[in-house]
Amino acid sequence: MINVENVSKSFTLHNQGAAVIPVMAEANLQVAAGECVALVGASGAGKSTLMRMIYGNYLAASGRIMIGDVDVAQAEPREILQLRRHVLGYVSQFLRVVPRVSTLDVVAEPLLATGTDRDAAHARAKTLLANLNIPERLWALSPTTFSGGEQQRVNIARGFAYDYPAMLLDEPTASLDAANREVVLQMIEAAKARGAAIIGIFHDDAARARVCDKEIDVTGFTPQAAA
DSSP: OEEEEEEEEEEEEGGGTTEEEEEEEEEEEEEOTTOEEEEEOSTTSSHHHHHHHHHTSSOOSEEEEEETTEETTTOOHHHHHHHHHHTEEEEOSSOOOOTTOOHHHHHHHHHHHTTOOHHHHHHHHHHHHHHTTOOGGGTTSOGGGSOHHHHHHHHHHHHHHSOOSEEEEESTTTTOOHHHHHHHHHHHHHHHHTTOEEEEEOOOHHHHHHHOSEEEEGGGGSHHHHO
16 A cells, blocks of 8 residues: 655755755655554654655655555645545644634544535544543634643544545654553554554554554665665
């Protein structure tokens, strides 16, 4: 479902004489349907960079990033938008939403964008918010006013609202209490059971051991290692 083939990436520092900094070379990984793969490596090794390339936020310098039959490294912006709407979900560490939009609509948005009936989308959003222990009295409010932990759980609810065939998870259990951590791990297990291909960054060793089928050390994709 997800195939990364010989991908490289460099950054150009325009404020430092256009210096080019190579950050990744010959990155390769495959994730099958129903499989969860963890990206591991020291801070700064390139875990987030690789994930952002897979999502299309960063443009790869070379190689292929296949999500199903779409090469993200070569796709047009409209193709990437369609891919994100129907195929590739992303749970980031930070909630970014339009102010004044209710929490219920924030979580329901991925379903509404794919044509789900509004009542059905809201019913799904309510179930997720309740499971993640977001009090019902907050559902009509903008999540921009919430605590960091509440925002994280809203972000998780939105990321799991639609049944994406492929998912990217960036620290989904970070800073969660034991009860909510368990809920999220069960959500990941359910996504795997329905066949989702998942790539995640997990600094929680126990969570990684529980839900991930294998680990990929991105340190091996540094230009020095690939040389």
